[in-house]
Amino acid sequence: MSDVVVISGGVDGLVAGYLLAGGGRRVTVVLEQDLPAGTPGWVPPPVARKLGIELTVRRPDPWLRAPLPGGGALELWQDMQRSVESLRRISPHDAGKWPEFSERMARLGALLERIYVGPPPSLVDTSFALRVRRLGRRGMEDLMRTLPMPAAELLDDWFESDVLKGALGALAVADLQQGVRSAGTAFRLLHFHAGSPPGVFRAPSSNLGVLLRGRSGVTVRSGKAARIAVSAGRVTGVILDGGEELAAGTVVSDAAPGRTLLDLVEPGWLDPDLARAVGHIRSRPVAARMRLELERAPEWPTLTLAPSLDYVERAYDAVKYRRASAQPVIDAVADGAAVDVVVQYVPDETAVSLAPLEPHLPLITRQTVQYGQPHQAELALDQALWMRPLPELARYRTPIGGLWLCGQAMHPGASVAGASGYNCARAILRA
Amino acid sequence: MKRYDAIIVGGGHNGLACAAYLARAGRKVLVLERRERVGGAAFSDEVFPGFRFSVFSYVVSLLRPEIIRELELPRHGLQILPLESTLTPLENGDYLAQWSDHDQNRRELARHSPRDAEAYDEFGLLLHRMARAVKPLLRVTPPDPASLDPRQLLELLSLGQYFRGLPEKDLHALWKLLTMSAADYLDEWFESEALKGTKSASGIIGTLLGPRSPGTAYVLLHHYMGELDGVFRAWGFAKGGNGSVSAAMAASAQAHGAEIRTQAAVSQVIIKSGKATGVVLENGEEIHGAYVVSGADPRRTFLGLVGEKHLPDDFAASIKRYRFRGSSAKVNLALGELPRFTCMPEPGPHLRGAISISPSVDYLERAYDDAKYGEISKRPYMDIVIPSMLDPSMAPPGKHVMSIFVQYAPYHLNGGWSDARREELGDTVIDTLAQYAPNLKGAILHRQVITPADIERIVGLAEGNIFQGELSLQQMFFLRPAPAWSRYRTPIRHLYQCGSGTHPGGGVMGASGRNAALAILGDRP
Numbered sequence: 001m002s003d004v005v006v007i008s009g010g011v012d013g014l015v016a017g018y019l020l021a022g023g024g025r026r027v028t029v030v031l032e033q034d035l036p037a038g039t040p041g042w043v044p045p046p047v048a049r050k051l052g053i054e055l056t057v058r059r060p061d062p063w064l065r066a067p068l069p070g071g072g073a074l075e076l077w078q079d080m081q082r083s084v085e086s087l088r089r090i091s092p093h094d095a096g097k098w099p100e101f102s103e104r105m106a107r108l109g110a111l112l113e114r115i116y117v118g119p120p121p122s123l124v125d126t127s128f129a130l131r132v133r134r135l136g137r138r139g140m141e142d143l144m145r146t147l148p149m150p151a152a153e154l155l156d157d158w159f160e161s162d163v164l165k166g167a168l169g170a171l172a173v174a175d176l177q178q179g180v181r182s183a184g185t186a187f188r189l190l191h192f193h194a195g196s197p198p199g200v201f202r203a204p205s206s207n208l209g210v211l212l213r214g215r216s217g218v219t220v221r222s223g224k225a226a227r228i229a230v231s232a233g234r235v236t237g238v239i240l241d242g243g244e245e246l247a248a249g250t251v252v253s254d255a256a257p258g259r260t261l262l263d264l265v266e267p268g269w270l271d272p273d274l275a276r277a278v279g280h281i282r283s284r285p286v287a288a289r290m291r292l293e294l295e296r297a298p299e300w301p302t303l304t305l306a307p308s309l310d311y312v313e314r315a316y317d318a319v320k321y322r323r324a325s326a327q328p329v330i331d332a333v334a335d336g337a338a339v340d341v342v343v344q345y346v347p348d349e350t351a352v353s354l355a356p357l358e359p360h361l362p363l364i365t366r367q368t369v370q371y372g373q374p375h376q377a378e379l380a381l382d383q384a385l386w387m388r389p390l391p392e393l394a395r396y397r398t399p400i401g402g403l404w405l406c407g408q409a410m411h412p413g414a415s416v417a418g419a420s421g422y423n424c425a426r427a428i429l430r431a
Numbered sequence: 432m433k434r435y436d437a438i439i440v441g442g443g444h445n446g447l448a449c450a451a452y453l454a455r456a457g458r459k460v461l462v463l464e465r466r467e468r469v470g471g472a473a474f475s476d477e478v479f480p481g482f483r484f485s486v487f488s489y490v491v492s493l494l495r496p497e498i499i500r501e502l503e504l505p506r507h508g509l510q511i512l513p514l515e516s517t518l519t520p521l522e523n524g525d526y527l528a529q530w531s532d533h534d535q536n537r538r539e540l541a542r543h544s545p546r547d548a549e550a551y552d553e554f555g556l557l558l559h560r561m562a563r564a565v566k567p568l569l570r571v572t573p574p575d576p577a578s579l580d581p582r583q584l585l586e587l588l589s590l591g592q593y594f595r596g597l598p599e600k601d602l603h604a605l606w607k608l609l610t611m612s613a614a615d616y617l618d619e620w621f622e623s624e625a626l627k628g629t630k631s632a633s634g635i636i637g638t639l640l641g642p643r644s645p646g647t648a649y650v651l652l653h654h655y656m657g658e659l660d661g662v663f664r665a666w667g668f669a670k671g672g673n674g675s676v677s678a679a680m681a682a683s684a685q686a687h688g689a690e691i692r693t694q695a696a697v698s699q700v701i702i703k704s705g706k707a708t709g710v711v712l713e714n715g716e717e718i719h720g721a722y723v724v725s726g727a728d729p730r731r732t733f734l735g736l737v738g739e740k741h742l743p744d745d746f747a748a749s750i751k752r753y754r755f756r757g758s759s760a761k762v763n764l765a766l767g768e769l770p771r772f773t774c775m776p777e778p779g780p781h782l783r784g785a786i787s788i789s790p791s792v793d794y795l796e797r798a799y800d801d802a803k804y805g806e807i808s809k810r811p812y813m814d815i816v817i818p819s820m821l822d823p824s825m826a827p828p829g830k831h832v833m834s835i836f837v838q839y840a841p842y843h844l845n846g847g848w849s850d851a852r853r854e855e856l857g858d859t860v861i862d863t864l865a866q867y868a869p870n871l872k873g874a875i876l877h878r879q880v881i882t883p884a885d886i887e888r889i890v891g892l893a894e895g896n897i898f899q900g901e902l903s904l905q906q907m908f909f910l911r912p913a914p915a916w917s918r919y920r921t922p923i924r925h926l927y928q929c930g931s932g933t934h935p936g937g938g939v940m941g942a943s944g945r946n947a948a949l950a951i952l953g954d955r956p
Contacts, residue, residue: 124595126591141915144910145910145914146905181644182612183610183640183645183905321796380610380611381610382610
């Protein structure tokens, strides 16, 4: 019998499992789905350090390529100077602003990088307030203004090029049912910047999943959790689809809070107010994710089709009325001859057209499509930091004894890979 | 030449409140108003013979009770008539009515959704509690969070302490209100479209945002913050129109010795070695004072009256990017008879309250979509009152005045505003409303249409924004109107600001004027 059963559909559960094993617990991980070769998202260095692994990180370069209306493309690189040169061809004004913008955003990004490792600060946390004050006057003013701002307003403040603003705006609203004019979307630009050099607003990817799968120290088995057994307010184990019961005093789940607490746990154990709040966590599917196998590798590592802020906003307008965008935002990242494409906004499982992408693509030999909300809880200001996914659950602990949450819905989650698993495991080991 | 302690630029309600407080403290005060009468956007006028209107702002809800009390406004003629219901006519001929009587309200809600009727009281209690938590902040001069000044550090600490004293649950609820959209917030509570539409409408007033835009939930609180004579949640009319609020403030200021000059447009603040010493009027006259207080909006104050060359670069940049984006228009109608709403055709108590054209969240959001891309809403949101029902002196016997607040009419209209576009807006409003009250067109004797461009031209509010700048999170509290200058002071010594472009701003509240006066008296005892 194990001390801990982890219900895992992604890297966070595995990270939590290995760290708990490192802390002396006997751990069984129920792997509900296989992990893809590439793990999207930044892995904070303490996570890799604690696991003792050497990650291979992929940073596409250029990290942003946006076609220009008259031919050619805007390209932003990992190297600042190359980005400035590319920008200069479309707007000397924007090229002049880019380094300062990047540097100021990087300062705020660095604050996020620090608070993403560890449980979220509380809303009236003095040490958090002091940390913010250490940003200095300019940094604090930037932070207070930028967090609640719409991405469109931030970008309009700095830049004039529609192509630049449109593409950055599209990245800011990735996987969110809001548009670029919605308050709080500038914060997301910083979020996706965490872990990258100044001026790079696309999170890297890594081989974290592969390394975790190749590790030993915990029992990993595939299966699907059907129920979390609770007795007298404490978990006693996990019952799998086939009826098998894995007994354990601690259960950690990286599934969405709604599934964990409302579906897997029998009704009645959760306070009705909390159950209602869990049901209200916003986790709306907004994008179709496609994986394309191509005849050969395309000429670009990334491609973003969102020619202006208004284009992105109009794409969003449709989803407000529960329709797919007639002209969606398309973002593609290539890995050799395989390309991951995100088409947004697509609120349900409607077929999506890749027509706008076709001029840029070699022949497609195979494609698969997935729908859903990868962040489990949309990353918006009311579901971030101390609010993620709900204030009552923000510390990874649930009101059911021995049941913990560690998925993408938890702080920091939302495409930061492994950090919520890491934070959760540390909370368990301290408890 | 006469020398004043304080010269106040602009006789809007905040300028007058500030003047009254300064005069009451024994300062020699001069108020300079560009127009023929004071009031700014709190202004009543006999627009058509026999018909009086609150031309711009039209209800009183947020006016601070301490101001009513301390300036003795009732003694100076202010009388508030309560506004007790809201009727939302629906597109299918039904309606949703909200009444001040609890049981009647509950029965009506239950007719639409028993679940909503259940949730309504709990919702009210929560918002009531939140409003109570926020209210003390309206009186606070926001400390500068980056300051090293010991006095401000103390203020910061006490602000921190105040928040730490609140139950954590309330803090989180407050955070949600500040960051969520009205639609998302209401979705957590209610299911009836008409109720959600009408409630979310209060979140979009004065902004170029839709009910699904984050940040709009906060304004729901305002409905629970309105308090008149200590009665929570009361909204009302000033007898004689909203100009009566300004008139009472002016009378109070004058009773304490303040001078008020109208038709005295200020063209420039005189600045000598970084210090404001007086103002120049448009006719060239110079008036000197120990300090100058501007009730004009931040753009007009700093980029117009002061001039960029006197300002630090960072500050000038902040003021330039401060957002106005007026989106509200007003249609004032003189009516030969009362409107007969299809859903409730007979005259009755519903005509003594507000009538809200907000049948659903989607309806409002679509209205916003038009404006977002620079067009007048094809089917606008409207908040309608008929003041003559409560105050018969507003119209000749048997006739009525109707005030229609309209959104959205974007200041930055594609192609710009013109007489033709103004009339187009008026027609859109009347056509939309006539779908709910078919006799309306025949009842109209006169109509006045006021676009955001008109508000800017007549009252002077930049881009016609009724709050002197959007009340969005990045323009509130510490950041209103600019970081480090949220304390009614300015980078120019002896120049202060007292308009709603400062904290807490917005609505006929008077708090900015009062807070500014207290800040000035603190600096210059």
